[in-house]
Amino acid sequence: MYNHHMAENALLLRLKEACQLTDACWAAYTFREGDAWRLGDTYHLSRAAQSMLLEFLNEPASATWLGGALTGGRVRSRSLSEKLPLTCGRVYAFPAGVMTLVVVGCKTELDARAQRIWKLATLSDPFPPPSPGEVSLLQQTVIELQNTQQELQARISAQREAEARLIQAAKLAAVGEMAAGVAHELNNPLTTVVGFTELALEELPLDSPLRRDLELVLKESRRARSVVRRLLDFARQGETSRVKADINEIVEDVILLTKHLMQTNNVQPVIRLGENLPWASMDRNQIKQVVINLVNNALYAMPEGGCLEVETACQPRYNRHWITFSVRDTGVGIPPENLQRIFEPFFTTRSDRGGTGLGLSVTYGIVTDHGGMIEVESQVGAGSTFTVWLPLEETA
C-alpha cells in the first residue's frame, strides 16, 4: 500500500500537474484495502464527487477493468454511466503501485501524448515501499552505524585517557624541572655546611658543650644533602653510563647491604635468582638505586617483620625479551586510591617518619629511561609486589 503520509504533497502536486498538462478534469489515487477500493489523495474532486467516485469504483461492474489495470499493469479506460454527475465522460485507470491506481476523469479520450504524461506521472512512484532486500540492507546499515558509534565512543574515551596521561606526564616534568633547579641551588651551600661542620667538629675539644649541637647540625645537613641528591637523581641530572650488567649481581649487592637491617626488623629474605640470565644494558648505579628503593619501601611496609622476596628472571612480552626483577613484601599493602599516586614526586604516607616521597618517582624515572616498565600489585593487609621490566637488545 501507498505511504500516504510521506508522499502526500508530492503526490498531490503530480496529480495537479498532470491534470493541467492533459486537460483532465480530476484525478484520484485509489488503492485496494481488504476487498474494497478506497481513495487516497484526490485532485479537483468535491466531497460529494469523491463519495460518488468511490461508489462507482466499488460497483461490481468496475471490478474487471480496475482489476485488469492493476494486474495487467496497463492503462484501462471506461465511459462513465450517465447517472454519475461527475463532470466527465471518460475514466482512465493508470497502475501506480502494487495495489494502487490513479483514476483520471476527462471530457474526451486522452491522446497518446496525454496518456504518456499520465503513465510517467503515475508509474514513477517517488516513494516506492522498500523491498524486503532493501529493508534488511537498511537494518544492516543501522547496525553498522551503531557499531561505528560505539567504536567512536571507545576511541574518544581512549583519547581522553591519553590526554590525561599526557597532562600527568607534563606535570611530572614540570615538578622535576623545578625540583632540579632548587636542588642545584641547594647542593653547593649544603656541601659547604657539611664540610665546615665536619672541620669544626674536628677542631672542637671532645668535652665541648657545643659538640652535641654541632653533631646535630651535621646530621641534619647531611640529611638535607641526601634529599637534594635524590632530587637531582629524580631530574636525571647525573651522568649515566650504560654497560651490560648482570642483574643478579646487583640484587646480591643490595641484599648484602640491607641484610643487617632485615635481621633487626625481623624480616626473612627469600632470594630467587634466575639462572644464566642474559646481561641487559643498564646504568649499574641507577639500577642498584632502584632495587634499594624497592627493598627499603618493602621493609618500611613491614614494621612487624615479615617476608621479603626478590626474584629475577628473563621473560617474553610484546614479542621481545626482558630482564625482570620483582620485590614482594608481606606488609601493609597500598590502598587503591593511593595506587595511582605512589609514583608522583613527593607523594608519601611516611612524612612523619622521614619519607620524602621521592623513592618511587626516582625509580620510575630510571626505569623508563632504560626503556623499561614498572608494575605494582598490592592488596591492603596482604602485601605488595613491584616488578621492573628492562628490555634486552635482541640479537638476530
Ligand SMILES: Nc1ncnc2c1ncn2[C@@H]1O[C@H](COP(=O)(O)OP(=O)(O)OP(=O)(O)O)[C@@H](O)[C@H]1O
Ligand atoms: N612496598 C610498599 N608497601 C606499601 N606502601 C608502599 C610500598 N612502596 C611504596 N609505598 C607507598 O608509596 C609511597 C611513596 O613511596 P616512595 O618510595 O616514593 O616514597 P617514600 O618511601 O614515602 O619516601 P622516600 O622513598 O622518598 O624516602 C609511600 O609513602 C607508601 O605509602
Ligand SMILES: [Mg+2]
Ligand atoms: Mg621510598
